Amino acid sequence: MTHRRDLLTAATARLREGGVASPEHDAAELLAHVLGTTRGRLVLVEEVARSAEEEYADLVERRARREPLQHLTGVAWFRHVELAVGPGVFVPRPETELLAGWAVEHATDGSVVVDLCTGSGAIAKAVKDEVPGADVHAVELSEDALSWAERNLEGTGVDLRQGDLATAFDDLAGTVDVVTCNPPYVPLEAWESVAPEARDHDPHLALFSGADGLDAIRVLERRAAVLLQPGGVVGFEHADVQGESAPAVFAETGRWADVRDHTDLAGRPRFTTARLAR
Incomplete structure (x- = not known):
């Protein structure tokens, strides 16, 4: 298991390297998606299980290759x-x-x-x-x-x-x-x-x-x-x-x-x- 903060830090760096305009936001949204929670409730998560960590790493890499965030989560909010x-x-x-x-x-x-x-x-x-x-x-x-x-x-x-x-x-x-x-x-x-x-x-x-x-x-x-x-x-x-x-x-x-x-x-x-x- 890996701590949430470490995962987010690494993911943010990878997304920034890929040229994503909002790396911190997208890193948090993807982790919340994987964990079935909201970005605001991520603070309640301490450790992330290995299976979720692997899924998260795959999504982060796809986002770093500029696949739209909404395609990865399947959801877009509008008004x-x-x-x-x-x-x-x-x-x-x-x-x-x-x-x-x-x-x-x-x-x-x-x-x-x-x-x-x-x-x-x-x-x-x-x-x-x-x-x-x-x-x-x-x-x-x-x-x-x-x-x-x-x-x-x-x-x-x-x-x-x-x-x-x-x-x-x-x-x-x-x-x-x-x-x-x-x-x-x-x-x-x-x-x-x-x-x-x-x-x-x-x-x-x-x-x-x-x-x-x-x-x-x-x-x-x-x-x-x-x-x-x-x-x-x-x-x-x-x-x-x-x-x-x-x-x-x-x-x-x-x-x-x-x-x-x-x-x-x-x-x-x-x-x-x-x-x-x-």
Whole structure:
């Protein structure tokens, strides 16, 4: 048996050596996962059995090779909901919680909310969790991601469908109050700049979107204009370098009012919102 502190110290050093951005946090999360407890309760653990130590060492090595932490634990937390995630689905990022929060603020009982490119179902599940009376719909193109969304949205009452954001929800045209989307927005030429966790493990369908990264956002602009009723609102995430180019996709069409960009907690441009002109 080995003491918890010694295991965490060694694991943190290995993760730092591998370039993991949060080595202390990830080392603790992985040990808590192996021991079936929480990171906050690790202080109650003194010695770690050899079998658990071996499992932990394997997970630490995989994380050091930049396999996503959430793939190793099988869980991602998003606002107030737990999501099952793994290979084949985009791991939701904390930054996207801000977009989901905006959607929650604009949804009310009876509101029709559509989440395009739902991936794991994160935004849709969060909105339904916080605004139970909202009529929430979600769509995902990838079969692999759809299977994760089905698992996460089961029993929530969210209407989940498989389809393309460009053609989804013809039956809701002109009736939607809120559209949300976390589309692919990474330019193809930016391949090398993407973190290994995303580049090597997230589905490329959820990452890359043409030469300038705006192809999916252009499609979103057209589809949101069809789905929303006049005065309805749309919000979508974008890369921090697209703080001007992403809002411009909407502003230049003349169909939208109140086109605004919003920053994340680090002050970086992160998502755009707009209202369909009446």
